Amino acid sequence: MITIDDVARKAGVSIATVSRVLNNLENVSEKTKMKVWKAIEELNYKPKILASALARHKKKFKVGICESDRLIKMEKENISPEFYSVILTFLEKIGEEYGIEFCKTKLLTPIECDGYILVGGDTTKETVKYYKDIKKPFLLLDHYIPGEKVNCIVTNGYDGAYYATNYLIKKGFRRIFHIHGPLNSYGFKGRFEGYTTAMHQANLLPKYYEYDDVKDNMEDVIEFMIKKDGIPEAIFASNDITAMRVIRELKKRNFKIPEDVSIIGFDDILSAKEFEPPLTTLKVFKDEMGSLTAKRMYELLIGHDTHPVMISLFTKFIKRKSSI
Amino acid sequence: MITIDDVARKAGVSIATVSRVLNNLENVSEKTKMKVWKAIEELNYKPKILASALARHKKKFKVGICESDRLIKMEKENISPEFYSVILTFLEKIGEEYGIEFCKTKLLTPIECDGYILVGGDTTKETVKYYKDIKKPFLLLDHYIPGEKVNCIVTNGYDGAYYATNYLIKKGFRRIFHIHGPLNSYGFKGRFEGYTTAMHQANLLPKYYEYDDVKDNMEDVIEFMIKKDGIPEAIFASNDITAMRVIRELKKRNFKIPEDVSIIGFDDILSAKEFEPPLTTLKVFKDEMGSLTAKRMYELLIGHDTHPVMISLFTKFIKRKSSI
Structure with a gap:
């Protein structure tokens, strides 16, 4: 045994x-x-x-983990697999304790389940309406749509980004740029607003560039940025994958990190610590995000405290060597 | 038996x-x-x-419910007793199931407990620092301080106020005023921002007046409002108590509610339905707010998922006769 x-x-x-x-x-x-x-x-x-x-918890529930085609494509191409896979690992482990079985399914064509977890930023108002009509419990994981009253578990991107930007301002930097994912994602939007608010409050001009993991090429974004606005003193990237790609492109152009440009990411994915240089970042507690999602889903399944709430996790600033 | x-x-x-x-x-x-x-x-x-x-749950925990002098004064004078007393009733009932015993104590001079629930909007940055130094679990009930990473349970005032204001705009009103509590309270601030955002988006001029339950006299506020800006078509008040007092003052001046002025409150306290006219309001699920607070405190006490989160409850619009 x-x-x-x-x-x-x-x-x-x-x-x-x-x-x-x-x-x-x-x-x-x-x-x-x-x-x-x-x-x-x-x-x-x-x-x-x-x-x-x-x-x-004798009753066994079956809950669908609903992923968009975009997310499935990213997983297949191994683009950004760590963040959600860590969350989902803990979701499944803690969910098991509550008698929940999970199965993966498609966001737009889910199989029949007792409840649904809609993963990531691709859920639209129309998708929410579709799930409301099914009349089974559902919640948004790592996303929220302003104006919708739905259960959701998110990261407090605003608070983290505001803190990181102020950190860079206090270091004496003035030319702090932001490279962000698509702003239809609630997570990226919160970080964008935290960054722009901190810049405005310090009377600095925000400069930002969109980079979409799936469609865009970082080389083009960095080239465009340098041509248009020159070299920044620091860059706050809206996730670690983006930060790593920014660093690679800057290194190719012979910039030293952090001596020439300080870089800060967001998420603290497992590889952030091993990266060269190790990433300064905002840690998202992915284990607790998964655990809280499982517990909230359980409450909804048994009909406890079912009116919609947003659970928003604060991040923690982790100083490593990609920034001064 | x-x-x-x-x-x-x-x-x-x-x-x-x-x-x-x-x-x-x-x-x-x-x-x-x-x-x-x-x-x-x-x-x-x-x-x-x-x-x-x-x-x-054999282990018995003792948790302090910490109230500010201001709140204690309001309770004594029976000014706004319903809102928190309903929340605390459910907090205590659900907490009991988890082996938590509660005792009332003072916000600034708490007695020794295993954990603390800081009630209402009077908690400052300094108070948070005091409780952080005690190194016992604590959470803010119905309050949050931007920039602080602390566990808190709040109402989504922004979402509710934005909805209510848009409701009035869609009814064709242009002169929609807002009477709000002190903006150091996170709850009042969110509602204020929901109101002003909706007004700005509709190209309408926000007009707002502070009314502090403890210090101010509603007669003076209404007199000042009418002298300065005239009679509104509608008023969104940042809680039900305020809405009721606004209605009383307007009735004294022979205005008909809702024929002359539509009024919307916030909270849906028990007496809102019985008021004449019954109040249109945003319902806060006070029972679930108490229950979620008890459960979150229990998690903190046993050391599960302890990194700070904000739990924000969405409200529900309840149409009654104080508004068209």
Whole structure:
């Protein structure tokens, strides 16, 4: 029989750490949690705590994780796989404890489920109407549409971006540019507004450029930026993937990071720490985002506190070497 | 022995309704829930479900409900007792199920507890720092301070006010005034911004007047408003108490509501429906606000998903006779 010792050995962590992960306690890094869950899966370990939790919540629910074609394309092309895959890992683990089974399905043509989690920024007003008409619980993960009253779990992009921009201003920078994803995404829009508000308050001119992971080429964006507005002292990018590509393009042009240009990302994806130079970024607590999503979905499924709420997670500024 | 039948009889509701309340299920009005809890308390009924829930969460926590001197003064003078007392009733009932005991204490000089709930809009940056230094879990109820990363449960005032203002604009009104509470309160500020944004978008001039429940006299505010800007076609007030006082003052001056002036409030306190004329308002789900606060506090106490989040409840527009 597989025991907790086997899991600890395989994951290369202490038994206490495995126990902390199983009990969803604080002070365990996302990376460690991922290792532990991977070991549990590979060993097919069935911890008692999960078994008893499952017994408590006898009813089994089936919940669809609804992804847009755009997101599926990104996953296939391995463009931005980390962010959502980490969130969904924790969503599934915590959901399991509440008797929820998940299955992946398409945003616009979902299979029949007891509830739906609409992932990412591609959900439109029309999509929301479609799900409202189904009359099953649903919530938006990492997105919100102003004017709609729907359950959603988002990151407080405004607060994080405002903090990062002010950080750069306090360092004495004046030419701080912003490279952002499509602004129909609530996440990118909040960060955009946090950046522009901080710039306006400091009497600095905001300069921003759209970069769409799926359609655009970073080389073109950087070339356009330099031709039009010159070289900035710092760039705040609206996610880590964008920040990494900005750094690559600037390095190609022989700029030194952070000596010539300071760069700040957003998300703190797993590879942000290993990047060269390691990324200064706003950490999104993806584990807790997944966990809170699972718990909120459970409440909706059992009919507790069902009036729509927005749950917005604050980020944490992580200083690394891509910025001074 | 007291049974569920006794509770149902005393509360004047069906047994099924008592059961729905005990299980915190949807489709029970706040008023009915209040009646049921009152009957339970008066009969000292100990439902099995609560007993088993208590057994499950053996650990007993003591949580302080921290009120400002201003709020205590308002309660004593019976100025705005309904809103928070309803929230706190549900907070205590649901908290009990999680093994939480509550005690009232003062915001600036709290007694020692395992966690703290800071009630209302009087919490300042300095107060937040004081509670951070205590290093015990705390959360802000019905308030948030921009730039602070703290757990908080708020109402989406922006969304509600934006909706109400647009409702009045669509009715053909142009002279829509706003009477609001002190803007250091996050709740009033969000409503203020929802109102001004809707007015600006419609190319209408926002006209607003501060009214502080504790310090100001509504007679003076209305007199000043009429002298300065004349009679509006509609007034959006930032809570129901304010709306009721506006109506009283306008009636004294022989204006007919809603024929001469349409009035919209915010909160849907228990007396809003019985007022003459019954108030059109934005309903805040105070029961769910209390319940979500209790659950979030429990998570913080046991160390689950502890990074700060804002939980923001959407409101619902309720059309009654104080507006066309």
